Amino acid sequence: MKPFIRQISWWFRNEILAIxxxxxxxxxxxxxxxxxxxxxxxxxxxxxxITNIFVLFAASWDFLSGYTGQFNLGHALFLGVAAYxxxxxxxxxxxxxxxxxxxxxxxxxxxxxxxxxxxxxLRGLYLALVTLSFPIILIGIVNAFPxxxxxxxxxxxxxxxxxxxxxxxxxxxxxMLISVFIMxxxxxxxxxxxRIGIILHAIREDEITARASGIDTTRYKILAFAISGFxxxxxxxxxxxxxxxxxxxxxxxxxxxxALLFTIFGGIMTIYGAVVGTYILYPVIDFLRLNPFMDxxxxxxxxxxxxxxxxxxxxxxxxxxxxxxxxxCPRCKIINISSRRLCRVCSAPLHLDIxxxxxx
Amino acid sequence: MAxxxxxxxxxxxxxxPLLQNIVANGLIFGGTYAVLAAGFAxxxxxxxxxxxxxxxxxxxxxxxIYAFISMLGMGSMLVSVLAIIIxxxxxxxxxxxxxxxVKQHDLTVMVITIAIGMLFQEIILLIFKGDYHGVEPFIKGxxxxxxxxxxxxxxxxxxxxxxxxxxxxVLLAKTTMGIAIRAISQDRVAANLMGIxxxxxxxxxxxxxxxxxxxxxxxxxxxxTIYPQMWMPPLITILAAxxxxxxxxxxxxxxxxxxxxxxxxxxxxxxxxxxxxxxAVALVTMLIVLLVRSxxxxxxxxxxxxx
Numbered sequence: 001m002k003p004f005i006r007q008i009s010w011w012f013r014n015e016i017l018a019i020x021x022x023x024x025x026x027x028x029x030x031x032x033x034x035x036x037x038x039x040x041x042x043x044x045x046x047x048x049x050i051t052n053i054f055v056l057f058a059a060s061w062d063f064l065s066g067y068t069g070q071f072n073l074g075h076a077l078f079l080g081v082a083a084y085x086x087x088x089x090x091x092x093x094x095x096x097x098x099x100x101x102x103x104x105x106x107x108x109x110x111x112x113x114x115x116x117x118x119x120x121x122l123r124g125l126y127l128a129l130v131t132l133s134f135p136i137i138l139i140g141i142v143n144a145f146p147x148x149x150x151x152x153x154x155x156x157x158x159x160x161x162x163x164x165x166x167x168x169x170x171x172x173x174x175x176m177l178i179s180v181f182i183m184x185x186x187x188x189x190x191x192x193x194x195r196i197g198i199i200l201h202a203i204r205e206d207e208i209t210a211r212a213s214g215i216d217t218t219r220y221k222i223l224a225f226a227i228s229g230f231x232x233x234x235x236x237x238x239x240x241x242x243x244x245x246x247x248x249x250x251x252x253x254x255x256x257x258x259a260l261l262f263t264i265f266g267g268i269m270t271i272y273g274a275v276v277g278t279y280i281l282y283p284v285i286d287f288l289r290l291n292p293f294m295d296x297x298x299x300x301x302x303x304x305x306x307x308x309x310x311x312x313x314x315x316x317x318x319x320x321x322x323x324x325x326x327x328x329c330p331r332c333k334i335i336n337i338s339s340r341r342l343c344r345v346c347s348a349p350l351h352l353d354i355x356x357x358x359x360x
Numbered sequence: 361m362a363x364x365x366x367x368x369x370x371x372x373x374x375x376x377p378l379l380q381n382i383v384a385n386g387l388i389f390g391g392t393y394a395v396l397a398a399g400f401a402x403x404x405x406x407x408x409x410x411x412x413x414x415x416x417x418x419x420x421x422x423x424x425i426y427a428f429i430s431m432l433g434m435g436s437m438l439v440s441v442l443a444i445i446i447x448x449x450x451x452x453x454x455x456x457x458x459x460x461x462v463k464q465h466d467l468t469v470m471v472i473t474i475a476i477g478m479l480f481q482e483i484i485l486l487i488f489k490g491d492y493h494g495v496e497p498f499i500k501g502x503x504x505x506x507x508x509x510x511x512x513x514x515x516x517x518x519x520x521x522x523x524x525x526x527x528x529x530v531l532l533a534k535t536t537m538g539i540a541i542r543a544i545s546q547d548r549v550a551a552n553l554m555g556i557x558x559x560x561x562x563x564x565x566x567x568x569x570x571x572x573x574x575x576x577x578x579x580x581x582x583x584x585t586i587y588p589q590m591w592m593p594p595l596i597t598i599l600a601a602x603x604x605x606x607x608x609x610x611x612x613x614x615x616x617x618x619x620x621x622x623x624x625x626x627x628x629x630x631x632x633x634x635x636x637x638x639x640a641v642a643l644v645t646m647l648i649v650l651l652v653r654s655x656x657x658x659x660x661x662x663x664x665x666x667x
Binding site for chain 1: 461467470475476479481482485486600603631638640641644646647654
């Protein structure tokens with residue numbers, strides 16, 4: 001038993017405490033678990049729950065569009081389809097949330113496979129246009145069948161997720177953390193267990209070369225669509241059971257656009273960037289709603305911020321910060337805090353390229 | 361006795377006023393869409409910008425006309441010219457500020473233009489609030505063709521869209537600038553080596569495209585409900601039209617626009633609650649075309665975009 005504890009503590013000191021970014025994430029996750037102990041205000045819990053749901057949504061967008069490079073402009077399709085499925089199952093058949101959410105996610109997965117069909121032949125702008133069109137078609141269908149699908153007002157009277165809001169908070173938080181952890185591990189290039197990370201990376205960088213190297217890119221693209229659709233579908237099920245209405249806003253272009261905004265702000269192609277972006281932007285956007293004037297210029301601020309991030313910080317916030325607080329050892333490639341002068345493992349000098357940076 | 365061999369389509373048109381309505385409305389929708397799609401395709405061909413804010417200039421023009429007519433009661437011709445000038449200035453300023461420095465990255469440009477479109481929508485929402493408005497027609501009166509009533513305004517719309525398309529053709533075929541535009545859309549590097557100032561031509565193309573969008577907005581303003589989200593439905597249709605005709609092909613864009621105009625008007629007249637399905641039908645048409653023939657009807661297959 002003792003060596004095991006020693007091993008854990010060694011791992012904790014060297015893999016988490018020594019790397020600032022991991023330490024910050026660790027502290028943040030611990031903080032999230034303790035928030036209901038400090039405050040149980042319904043409004044704050046509500047904002048945090050929806051933030052967690054959007055984290056899942058944005059991260060699944062990043063998995064498909066950022067990491068795999070299949071640029072999906074209609075990601076709300078998955079969320080909306082799952083939301084409508086869960087709402088219909090709940091209101092018509094009376095199924096409970098534990099059944100409707102997975103079933104909604106499964107339907108979203110199937111939709112993901114259907115969307116993947118054109119995606120296999122298209123890419124770049126064409127793919128973006130096609131994926132943009134799916135949720136708009138669905139909005140048209142929803143509005144054309146108001147009796148069954150609720151039309152513009154949506155489907156009312158969906159059961160709440162759980163009886164108490166604190167319980168709902170922990171449930172959503174756990175689902176979010178597990179899903180993001182799975183996506184983060186799947187996209188880990190250095191992983192020796194999972195090969196899919198480096199394959200998806202290769203598909204993003206150069207699909208033809210990946211295919212020439214013997215990778216069945218079709219299969220992996222379908223897989224990426226399925227995983228992303230499933231996780232976004234879980235987000236949709238959670239969302240509809242939390243707000244208790246499934247309306248056309250769950251399919252709206254602005255919702256897909258939110259996933260884009262959060263992810264690009266946080267840092268595209270890194271799953272944790274979506275987490276950071278959503279946790280910074282969504283609460284701010286929701287607090288702005290309290291002030292009537294700020295509520296009016298909320299979307300203007302969002303659009304301007306997106307433009308400026310894309311123009312001046314194309315790597316996103318997390319990369320920009322990581323470049324400043326972390327440095328890779330030039331000899332052994334281990335991550336160090338940038339205030340160190342020598343590497344913590346091999347004691348090689350870390351800041352060799354300072355002169356090159358200043359332009360000398 | 362054998363029936364007289366008349367042109368069958370004329371018989372159908374005479375007998376079913378519904379069909380006449382569909383064709384008339386299809387031409388009206390299609391004309392507007394064609395002017396919008398032509399400007400859109402022009403910018404895409406020259407600068408490789410998928411300008412999602414294209415119809416935002418159409419909306420800006422409609423709002424300017426609404427503002428002047430409702431507040432000052434000024435003459436509509438003068439206001440239309442003013443609206444076009446303002447749209448051109450806005451478009452070029454947006455291009456210089458936001459697009460110019462990232463124009464190599466297609467998808468970044470696309471996302472930024474969506475953001476610009478939303479920016480316009482929200483600014484207009486701030487100024488004019490979210491109400492629905494209408495504008496008095498410039499020309500009153502109507503003509504009766506059998507059982508179909510066509511207002512002079514509709515004839516005016518069709519005629520002006522034909523004039524606008526003619527102007528684009530003259531610009532592209534008869535002027536030096538048009539030759540430069542076509543040269544750049546064929547091969548940018550070679551055009552640059554031949555001494556064409558590529559960035560200046562792109563800037564002018566962006567301005568011309570915005571001018572045509574504003575022209576379309578000014579002409580159809582009396583036919584529309586004016587509200588801050590009005591840029592979305594035509595944007596979706598012209599995207600579908602441009603992809604249908606083949607990205608980068610002007611002829612394809614115009615034919616695609618008229619085709620979708622007819623399809624949309626058929627859906628509106630034939631399907632109950634069809635007004636909601638207009639965009640859906642246009643997009644389904646686009647999807648089918650892309651699945652069958654991924655370069656569109658008249659498009660050039662760009663090797664780097666095919667798999």
